Amino acid sequence: MGRRLILTGNDAAAEAMRQIDPDVVAAFPITPQTELMHKFAEHVADGDVKAEFVLVESEHSAMSATVGAAAAGARAMTATSANGLALMWEIVYIAASYRLPIVMPVVNRALSGPINIHCDHSDTMGCRDTGWIQLYSENAQEVYDNVIQAVRIAETPDVLLPVMVTFDGFILSHTAEVLDGLEDNVVKKWVGEYKPKYSLLDTDQPMTFGPLDLQDYYFEHKRQQVEAMRNARAAVKEVGKLFDELSGRSYDMLEAYRLDDAELVIMALGSTAGTTKVVIDELRAEGTAAGLLKIRCFRPFPELEIAESLKNAKAVAVLDRSVSFGAPGGPVHKEIRAALFGSSGVGLVNYIYGLGGRDVSMDHIRSVFKDLETIAVKGTPTDNIRFLGLRE
Amino acid sequence: MPGVKQLAGRKELMAGGHRACAGCLPMTAMRQTLLTAGKDTVCGCATGCVEVVTTIYPYTAWRTPFIHSAFENSAATISGAEAAYRSLRRQGKIDKKINFIAFAGDGGTYDIGLQALSGAMERGHNMLYICYDNEAYMNTGIQRSGGTPKGTATSTTPVGKVVPGKKEFPKPLTEIMIAHRIPYVAQATPGFPKDLSDKVEKALAIDGPAFMNILTPCTRGWRYPMEESMEVARLAVETCFWPLFEVEHGKFKVTRKPKEKIPVAKWMEGQGRFRHLFKEQNKHIIDEIQEEVDRNWAWLLKREELTQS
Numbered sequence A: 001m002g003r004r005l006i007l008t009g010n011d012a013a014a015e016a017m018r019q020i021d022p023d024v025v026a027a028f029p030i031t032p033q034t035e036l037m038h039k040f041a042e043h044v045a046d047g048d049v050k051a052e053f054v055l056v057e058s059e060h061s062a063m064s065a066t067v068g069a070a071a072a073g074a075r076a077m078t079a080t081s082a083n084g085l086a087l088m089w090e091i092v093y094i095a096a097s098y099r100l101p102i103v104m105p106v107v108n109r110a111l112s113g114p115i116n117i118h119c120d121h122s123d124t125m126g127c128r129d130t131g132w133i134q135l136y137s138e139n140a141q142e143v144y145d146n147v148i149q150a151v152r153i154a155e156t157p158d159v160l161l162p163v164m165v166t167f168d169g170f171i172l173s174h175t176a177e178v179l180d181g182l183e184d185n186v187v188k189k190w191v192g193e194y195k196p197k198y199s200l201l202d203t204d205q206p207m208t209f210g211p212l213d214l215q216d217y218y219f220e221h222k223r224q225q226v227e228a229m230r231n232a233r234a235a236v237k238e239v240g241k242l243f244d245e246l247s248g249r250s251y252d253m254l255e256a257y258r259l260d261d262a263e264l265v266i267m268a269l270g271s272t273a274g275t276t277k278v279v280i281d282e283l284r285a286e287g288t289a290a291g292l293l294k295i296r297c298f299r300p301f302p303e304l305e306i307a308e309s310l311k312n313a314k315a316v317a318v319l320d321r322s323v324s325f326g327a328p329g330g331p332v333h334k335e336i337r338a339a340l341f342g343s344s345g346v347g348l349v350n351y352i353y354g355l356g357g358r359d360v361s362m363d364h365i366r367s368v369f370k371d372l373e374t375i376a377v378k379g380t381p382t383d384n385i386r387f388l389g390l391r392e
Numbered sequence B: 001m002p003g004v005k006q007l008a009g010r011k012e013l014m015a016g017g018h019r020a021c022a023g024c025l026p027m028t029a030m031r032q033t034l035l036t037a038g039k040d041t042v043c044g045c046a047t048g049c050v051e052v053v054t055t056i057y058p059y060t061a062w063r064t065p066f067i068h069s070a071f072e073n074s075a076a077t078i079s080g081a082e083a084a085y086r087s088l089r090r091q092g093k094i095d096k097k098i099n100f101i102a103f104a105g106d107g108g109t110y111d112i113g114l115q116a117l118s119g120a121m122e123r124g125h126n127m128l129y130i131c132y133d134n135e136a137y138m139n140t141g142i143q144r145s146g147g148t149p150k151g152t153a154t155s156t157t158p159v160g161k162v163v164p165g166k167k168e169f170p171k172p173l174t175e176i177m178i179a180h181r182i183p184y185v186a187q188a189t190p191g192f193p194k195d196l197s198d199k200v201e202k203a204l205a206i207d208g209p210a211f212m213n214i215l216t217p218c219t220r221g222w223r224y225p226m227e228e229s230m231e232v233a234r235l236a237v238e239t240c241f242w243p244l245f246e247v248e249h250g251k252f253k254v255t256r257k258p259k260e261k262i263p264v265a266k267w268m269e270g271q272g273r274f275r276h277l278f279k280e281q282n283k284h285i286i287d288e289i290q291e292e293v294d295r296n297w298a299w300l301l302k303r304e305e306l307t308q309s
Helices: A009-020 A034-045 A059-071 A082-097 A122-126 A140-155 A184-191 A218-247 A272-285 A303-309 A331-339 A362-378 B004-009 B025-037 B049-054 B074-090 B106-111 B114-123 B173-178 B193-205 B226-238 B264-268 B272-278 B280-308
Strands: A003-008 A024-027 A052-055 A103-108 A133-136 A163-168 A176-181 A254-257 A264-268 A290-295 A297-299 A315-320 A347-353 A385-388 B041-045 B099-105 B128-133 B184-188 B210-215 B245-248 B251-254
Touching: A003 A009, A003 A140, A009 A034, A009 A103, A009 A140, A009 A163, A009 A176, A009 A184, A024 A034, A024 A059, A024 B074, A034 A052, A052 A059, A052 B074, A059 A082, A059 B074, A059 B114, A082 A122, A082 A218, A103 A122, A103 A140, A133 A140, A133 A218, A140 A163, A140 A176, A140 A184, A140 A218, A184 A218, A218 A297, A254 A272, A254 A303, A264 A272, A264 A362, A272 A290, A272 A362, A290 A303, A303 A331, A315 A331, A315 A362, A331 A347, A347 A362, A362 A385, B004 B025, B004 B193, B025 B041, B025 B049, B025 B099, B025 B128, B025 B193, B025 B226, B041 B049, B041 B074, B049 B099, B074 B099, B074 B114, B074 B128, B099 B106, B106 B114, B106 B128, B106 B173, B114 B128, B114 B173, B128 B193, B173 B184, B173 B210, B184 B193, B193 B210, B193 B245, B226 B264, B251 B280, B264 B272, B264 B280, B272 B280
Parallel strands: A024 A052, A103 A163, A133 A163, A264 A290, A264 A315, A315 A347, A347 A385, B041 B099, B099 B128, B128 B210, B184 B210
Antiparallel strands: A003 A176, A133 A297, A254 A290, B184 B245, B245 B251
């Protein structure tokens, strides 16, 4: 039996963490992640969880302690946002390289400067090459479901990579939604007990973690990481299927919404996908063949599936909630362009939008679809990198 | 507490064949520490000489579990491992007693790792943090650190026409750790192995965080003949430049009081890094260092008197 819950995104992540009940959680407060940790702290204070809760003095130490805990055989988690993630950066790479299956909710927020506490994806997009699996969430339900799935994805034996579950700061983290929760024992059984192959605490079989890896072997170890990330594709899909069997909610790397016969397609991540769905319903009622291709899993990137999903589209707009300075478009757009390389006919346009929490309205989305009508006829425009909702 | 002979009879936990320089006292400190701590010890080390010379893949000199993560986070990393241990022990998944030791050099402790160290000590993890203090960033080529003595010639404080080496006195790190009011703080050096070993044993036996600052002369950085390492370490103590003492729950105890307090210049003259200070125009710097040593020593004895009574 499921449970009907009313939770903010932060509370949904904390609820999933309570049910997963990791061995160690190390964290440092940063807006808008704070309430996630407040909620988890309440679970600790009430004795609802067995986790050792390590309240470190910085995000750098949060990730370092999480790495130490995971290397010691614990199921370990942390959570952060924006500048906190930036401060962790060095150790974010190390966590992935050491193949530690850490799960970290990241509440998306703009990077400084200037300082801004609201949503964009510059934090997690900035670490798209750190070797972490990245799952983006559209709503509180997905936050909850993704955090639970992330544990099994990360711990898949031929993967062993950390997972970031991202969700939009304030837009999702601080707004309450209705969602379906699973029973505690169901989650506990489904995530199972973590049985690491190696642990620092196994003093009878001492292991050295993090040796100096020079010209002789570093390259081969990076190759193994590449392979693990490849294996993660199957793991994300497989865990998504198993989760469907458990909950009745299916997950894949992508989600198509009214896409089959869509000619005009928006691609988006996070909460904007939800806004786009509403606009699509309206446009469909008006007779426009609009559709959405939502990216749930940005790392590993599902390029083949994207090319296949867009093969009937006439025009595609990629919405990027972050900017890649000096690059040919936002980070998502660049990868879509690469995925579509060689596909003939489809007009492609990029919109940078919503930086620093700038609201994206249904009218904005509608204007994008309007642009796509022209692009569907004329093909990729010369001004193919545009700004949405910007005063110029 | 075991004597040096007993320790020498124990199984070596730091394998030979690592790539440290001949005469490297940081490695002697590691060896003495591990012989005392025993095999059920999880070790971490910051980026630095010790990490580099002991773990060139696919080899490791560590016969205990070991983790290196980065330069500034030895304390945070081991605090995470210790948290995992506490959690798993509470859940009944592990029951043996395990020691946790975080190592870092002076660069990784006085400077870039100070925040993580302070945080880990304040949080009360049951761990020992050992700073192997060789008074400069030796691994990257002898650059000055916050622990480098005044007047020292280093790669970033070279002796030039107008600058006679490092201008500042070192940060009083041991004092900073005493100010954290943790259960145990001590200074040691491998030049006095029994003293070092006793302190490690005590630090590990105490419930809660412990800190040791271990002076470990570096033949390359300090520029003295490699066979003199132990003598250089001992002389640092006999001149009271590096007093051996411990602070246990606030009580000071000086563990070695030199019969005759030797002038600090006797310790400095054997080291190339101080050679320029013996020129006439720089001798006032030696006087300043002597004054600082005298002041620190007197204050140490005073605090022993105040807290032991």
